[in-house]
Amino acid sequence: MANFRVHFLGAAIPSAVAAGLAIAGELVTPLVGGACFGLGVLGGMLPDIDADSSVPTRIIFGALAVAAAAAVVLALHVDSAPGLVVLAAVAAFVAVRVGLRGFTAWLCVHRGLVHSLPFAALVGVLAVHVASRAFGLAPTPAWLAGVFLTGGFLVHLALDELSSVDLVGARMKRSFGTALKLGSRRQWFGTAVLYAGVIALVTIAPPADQFVRQVTSSRTRAAIAATFAGLR
Template sequence: MADFRTHLTGGAVIAAVAAFASYSEGLSDAVQTQALFVLGTAASLLPDIDADDSKPLRGVFDMAGLVAGFMAAFALAEHFAVLELVGIWAATWLFVSWPLRLAFARLTVHRGLWHTLLMALVLALAAAIVADLLLGLDATRAWLVAGFVLLGYVTHLVLDEVASVDLMGRRLKRSFGTALKPLSLRAWPGSLMLMGLAVVLAGLAPDPQPLLALLGRAGVQTGLLAAHWPRW
């Protein structure tokens, strides 16, 4: 398994190259390009959220706790005094970053569902939907966001897989084949759920036309994808 620093460095390098490409192609302006770089780098750390005591796991749950606590306190702002609101915020944060994180850690298996291309796809689609509905970005920009999430995530999986090959290529570590896989057969109920989720999310995602056009420009055949893209 590649370590945290390797993932951070590798993810940042790939995200930077992609961000420069996006900027020079005129797909994103200066501020958007910087945001995409940060997003791609963050996505390259995300798969290790399934390691029971990893930095990404703590980071994600800490951030989620802070945001959820703020939103909970904000929603109740009319009914409580400031000090009580701070209490609500702190209690929510502590709950998310300890009991909830530990529960999540117990439920997930390292190198299980989270280290799959299927999960990368689901998260990328979810990112496109968030960019579209919550951030109000146009379809092209929303797919760009999805692309950076996918790129960062897959960079992580590739680095993990590379790290499981001995540098001289003479032997494979036991972890070979556990990082970069389309889906997890051992966790097949979860894999089935993720597949269903991917189809649902694809149907909710913004207009796929800009994405298909971009893929077409890169030489990818998109006819089949365009014909079968789910819409609801």
């Protein structure tokens, strides 16, 4: 299994390159491009939420807890007493940092369904919906957000598989095949739920045809070429 630094750099480097190309191709604004980069890095750490003691788990749930507390403060600070706002924010922080993290640790098995291709697709299409519905992004940047998150996730899975190959001893470790997998026969119901969730979310997601056309268009390629030509 690759360590935290390998996963972080493995996701950050291609995400930075891809975000730069998306901005140069005028597919996204610099602000959205920066957010896509962040999603790529997040995706590179996300699979390890099923490992309770991992660095990514502590970072992710710590960030989610702070975000939950901040959301509560923003929602209540106008109409509620300061003391009540503080108590509600602390409660939200503890609920996520302790409650949600504990529930995830109980529910998930390391290298289980979280380390799988359908889960990677699920988090990506969820990101598309959040970007589109919560932040009002157009289909192309919304789908890019999902692609970046899933892309970082897939990098993590690929690095885990590569670390399962002992090139010196010319052998496969026991962990080989536990990351880049299509599902689990032992967890057939959970696997079916993952695939059903992906299909359902894709069906009601913003249309992807505009995203595909813009990413592959000659105009986008010309904009990227012009950007790099101007850097010479």
